Amino acid sequence: DAKTTQPNSMESNEEEPVHLPCNHSTISGTDYIHWYRQLPSQGPEYVIHGLTSNVNNRMASLAIAEDRKSSTLILHRATLRDAAVYYCILRSYNQGGKLIFGQGTELSVKP
Amino acid sequence: SAVISQKPSRDICQRGTSLTIQCQVDSQVTMMFWYRQQPGQSLTLIATANQGSEATYESGFVIDKFPISRPNLTFSTLTVSNMSPEDSSIYLCSVGRDRGDIGEQYFGPGTRLTVT
Numbered sequence: 001d002a003k004t005t006q007p008n009s010m011e012s013n014e015e016e017p018v019h020l021p022c023n024h025s026t027i028s029g030t031d032y033i034h035w036y037r038q039l040p041s042q043g044p045e046y047v048i049h050g051l052t053s054n055v056n057n058r059m060a061s062l063a064i065a066e067d068r069k070s071s072t073l074i075l076h077r078a079t080l081r082d083a084a085v086y087y088c089i090l091r092s093y094n095q096g097g098k099l100i101f102g103q104g105t106e107l108s109v110k111p
Numbered sequence: 112s113a114v115i116s117q118k119p120s121r122d123i124c125q126r127g128t129s130l131t132i133q134c135q136v137d138s139q140v141t142m143m144f145w146y147r148q149q150p151g152q153s154l155t156l157i158a159t160a161n162q163g164s165e166a167t168y169e170s171g172f173v174i175d176k177f178p179i180s181r182p183n184l185t186f187s188t189l190t191v192s193n194m195s196p197e198d199s200s201i202y203l204c205s206v207g208r209d210r211g212d213i214g215e216q217y218f219g220p221g222t223r224l225t226v227t
Contacts, residue, residue: 036216043115043203043218044154087153096167097142097207099216101154 004088009106012078020073020105022088027068031090034099035062035073039084044101047073047086083109113138113206115219123225124194131190132222134204139184142207145177147200148221154203160187194226 005023012018024033035047048055048062050071055062061074075082087104091097114137124130134143143160157177158168166179181187191198204219 043205043221045218046215049214085153096159097216098144098156098159099205100156101146103153 004090004102006086006088006102006105008103009108012075012082012107012109014080014109014111015077018075018078018082018107018109020075020086020088020107021070022072023070024088024090025069027090028092030092030094032092033062033064033068033071034089034091035060036087036089036099036101037082037084038087038104039081044087049091078107078109080109080111083107112215113140113217115204115206115217117202117204117219117222119222120220121223121225123227126195126226128194129190129192130194130224131188132202132204132224134187134189134219136185136206140206140208141184143181143187144205144207144216145179145187145189146203146205146218148203149200157189157202160189191224194224196226199224199226 032049032051034049036044037047038044048057048060050062063072085104085106087101089099116135118133145157146154148154156169157172158166160166160179160181162181162184178190201221201223203221205216207216
């Protein structure tokens with residue numbers, strides 16, 4: 001399975017933008033870049049995913065490097081509710097749809 | 112979207128016993144997955160539960176320890192057999208629409224298991 005590398009933890013101030021980096025230098029052409037987050041005492045929830053182009057949804061934006069070896073999840077205005085562990089995952093339809101989680105980045109948000 | 116419920120939400124069990132965890136989805140789904148999350152750790156995939164066929168287990172997990180049933184497209188069970196304290200974890204059910212689907216995957220709230 002292709003691997004991702006994320007910082008163990010990051011800190012942000014409330015109402016400021018947050019950029020969560022992810023390195024995936026061994027990404028293959030069939031790998032989609034997925035982001036999930038896990039709030040305390042909850043199951044993971046989907047945030048966003050993309051293949052080559054930058055993506056936006058109501059939760060976040062995903063910026064993908066031109067060579068696809070790295071990506072950045074952008075939370076435009078962090079709230080206290082965004083404090084969670086964020087997982088960057090490479091997912092291929094060849095893998096039968098399963099998600100393989102790495103260690104993720106624990107984001108704390110200060111008021 | 113899919114709404115997933117799990118039963119029980121938590122349990123405390125004696126070593127050597129078995130616990131069956133249920134996962135119910137509010138719509139028909141092709142793919143169901145079982146994960147384990149040990150204290151302070153990330154999620155580890157245990158197996159993929161396929162309707163009408165045997166479950167597919169990941170490396171390090173075996174059917175004798177974690178038997179899985181998938182009787183229909185909305186329900187699955189995971190049994191944790193002959194439990195030891197090392198099995199104390201949160202067990203999560205997850206669903207996806209189709210084999211090879213790379214879209215959104217939904218997770219249940221988890222079952223918190225403590226083995227004494």
